[in-house]
C-alpha cells in the first residue's frame with residue numbers, strides 16, 4: 001500500500017477544499033452510507049388531551065380563512081422545527097370551527113385526513129363533497145382541488161402529508177382560489193358509486209394513478225376489520241392489519257403514502273417488527289402501548305404516535321377491549337423506489 005505524504009487534516013488543504021466547494025467523503029462516509037437506517041426522528045406520542053386545548057386556543061386567535069389552514073404541526077422532538085413527524089412525513093392537527101371554510105386550493109403534496117372529532121364537516125375534492133365522520137379516512141391526492149367546511153361543532157382531524165418528500169425534491173407547486181374550474185361530475189356520491197363496490201368504469205384514464213376513491217368511512221372499514229379478525233388467525237407481528245387500497249390496481253392509496261388499520265386483541269403484545277418506512281399511528285379505540293426503540297409509549301383514542309424507520313415496534317393491548325389503530329407511512333415510496341425492507345423477530 002502506498003504511504004501518504006502529507007497530513008490528512010492540514011488546515012491549508014481543508015481551506016482549499018472549502019474554497020473549491022468540495023468536501024472529503026472520508027469524513028462522512030459512515031454517516032452517509034449506514035448499515036441500517038439512522039432516522040433523525042425519535043419515537044414519540046402526542047396525547048390528544050394535551051393538543052386539543054392548544055388547538056381550541058388557536059381557534060380563538062386566528063380564523064381558518066386567515067390561516068388558510070388552521071393547523072398545529074406535530075414536530076418530532078428529534079427534528080423540532082423541521083416540520084416533520086418522521087424523517088419523510090408530515091403530520092398536523094387541523095381545526096375547523098362552525099361556519100368556517102378552509103379555502104379551496106391544490107398542491108403537489110398528497111394529503112390524507114384521519115378524522116378525530118367531527119360534527120357535520122365535509123371535505124370536497126374537485127368539488128365533490130364527502131362527510132367527515134369520526135375515524136373516517138379522507139384523501140386529497142396530489143393536485144386535486146380541495147376545501148373543508150360544514151362543521152356544526154369544533155372539528156379536528158389528523159393531516160398526513162408528504163411535505164418533506166416534495167420539499168426534498170423541490171417539486172412543490174400550489175394554486176389558491178381564483179380560477180377553480182367548474183366540474184360537472186362533482187356530484188355527491190358519484191365516486192363511491194363508480195369505484196366503491198369493487199367495480200370501476202371502463203372508460204377510466206389509465207394515467208391517473210392515485211386512487212379515485214377518496215372517502216373510506218369508519219362504518220365500512222371498522223366492520224371489515226372486525227369481521228376479518230373474527231375469521232382469521234391473528235398475525236404474531238402485525239395483529240390483524242388491513243391496508244386501504246386503490247381500487248384501480250390494489251396498490252397504495254396514494255403515490256407516496258400508504259395507510260392501514262390494525263387490531264390487536266386484549267392480552268396480546270405483537271412480536272417486534274422493523275420496517276424501512278417511517279410510520280404515524282393514531283388511536284381509534286381501546287388502550288395500548290407502542291413499545292418502540294426501548295420506550296413504552298401509551299396510546300389511546302385520538303393520540304398520535306411517530307415510529308421512525310427501522311425502530312423495532314411491538315404493539316401491546318393493555319385494556320379489556322380490542323385495540324384499534326390507524327396508521328400511515330411512506331411505504332408506498334419505499335416500494336416504488338426499491339428501498340423497502342422489513343425484519344420480523346423470532
Ligand code: GTQ
Pocket residue numbers: 069071091092094102107111159161
Ligand atoms: O388541508 O390542504 O396540514 O395544504 C398542511 C398543508 C393541511 C390542507 C396541512 C395543507 C393542508
